Amino acid sequence: MxxxxxxxxxxxxxxxxxxxxxxxxxxxxxxxxxxxxxxxxxxxxxxxxxxxxxxxxxxxxxVLIDQPARLIAERVAASPATHPLVRRVGGALVEAATALTGGDGDEAAVNERFLLDCLRLMVSTPALRARHLDSQYALQQAIVDALGDDATTPDAAFRARAATSACLAAMHTALTRWAEEDGQTELPELIARALAASFGDVAATGRSD
The missing domain is CATH 1.10.10.60 (Homeodomain-like)
Incomplete structure (x- = not known):
């Protein structure tokens, strides 16, 4: 297509x-x-x-960034359906972070600084924290929808939401660390480390429990 x-x-x-x-x-x-x-x-x-x-x-x-939801959903939809849910979702989160913070030279630095500034504003401003929470619910639903056949039945949708929520929680931990370090460590690496700490090898290798 x-x-x-x-x-x-x-x-x-x-x-x-x-x-x-x-x-x-x-x-x-x-x-x-x-x-x-x-x-x-x-x-x-x-x-x-x-x-x-x-x-x-x-x-x-x-202050909200609407691009990540689209990027993440596209990458989830394109991921192999044979992989575990946490690998499909986690991999999409890492790939989206790579796209959002990437670029050549000054462009990468500008992208990272913009994301860091947005993140700090959302953390420090009560009205923005509430709005950010709403956006996270919307992101969760976008991911579940992107999983397609893996979320068509009530039980499958429940598993998809549980896996997605866990992956988003890991990402939030990575984002917090990234802001605290003022971007010293690359965001995709931090997200991958948070996913590995939460799920072990399954997030990276696709091994099931």
Missing amino acids: IQRKPTLRERQRSETRRMIQAHAVRLFTDRGYEAVTVTEVAEAAGVSAMTVYRHFPTKEDL
Whole structure:
């Protein structure tokens, strides 16, 4: 199946969204989330407040990153159905982290710093913590849906949700360590280590219990 290339309009919309979010996260990091208004974000980005709201319906949305859910779900769906659930989900988490923090030279550093700033804001801001929890529930459901036939019956869906929740908990531990270390260790490595600590070889080799 040939993947459709984004249109010029879609690329421009995506670029505008990234630009607005970059300015917002910089302002929130420098001055504090509560101290910055959406109008100030719009002024910094050189757009109208209406444009900001068109891309980000709420102020909280300016800090949330929607790309990981899509990346993770795509990688789960593409993983071999013969592998254990924790390997399929865990592998997708590591691959998505690699994609999000990757790039060449300065690009990789910018990507990592942006993710670190978003993570710190979500941890330190009560309103963002609540919104982050909602996004985690949505991510869990996206992963379960991506598992396809492995989650079609009630029992299978239960196992898929349990495995996904455990993998996401391991990822959260890795993200916390990553933020505490200010990104000293590469995020994909930390996630892989957290998964190995939680599940042993099954997460990496696909061996069943």
